Amino acid sequence: MTNFQPTSSCDGAPQVSLREATTADTALIAAMHARSWASAYRGILPDDYLDHGLEAERAAHWDTHMKAIAACAGRVLVAEHGGEAVGFVCLLAPDATGSVLVDNLHALPGHKGLGTGTAMLAEAIRWARSRGARQLHLSVLEQNTAAIGFYESRGWLREAREADHMAGIDLFSLRYVYALD
Known part of the structure; x- marks a missing residue:
């Protein structure tokens, strides 16, 4: 399935729709990733890193990553509000322990709090279950308190x-899991 039903507000207006990303979306995903990092990691990672070369680095990363995804290593979904791309989620196929990695989940600045992340997580859970996974896992930078609050409020432990190690500095990531019992 390549398109997903949008979530709706109380008045029935579509809020979020998800569509399967293709390799044609690589530049879009890289740009959203860089924009999200530049906002979410400000004050965590060096400004010079966030302001210079991040888009090129993310473009190179996603060029390689999307080819692996296309080879059945997982899936990437683009979240849209009114036809505008406002986020994405990347999921990797279950590992040997039966856990799906939520490799990336990003809603663009200005589009948080609209149900984008919640819709992407719900589809991640549905997809993981359809693959026989036992759980999902992800990593979040320890200083990224907004993301930590988001995941914990949705039952992640x-x-x-x-x-x-990112951008030339040592830091810590927190591993979160979500059981599919």
């Missing part, structure tokens, strides 16, 4: 604190 912190499992571990892990050393990480």
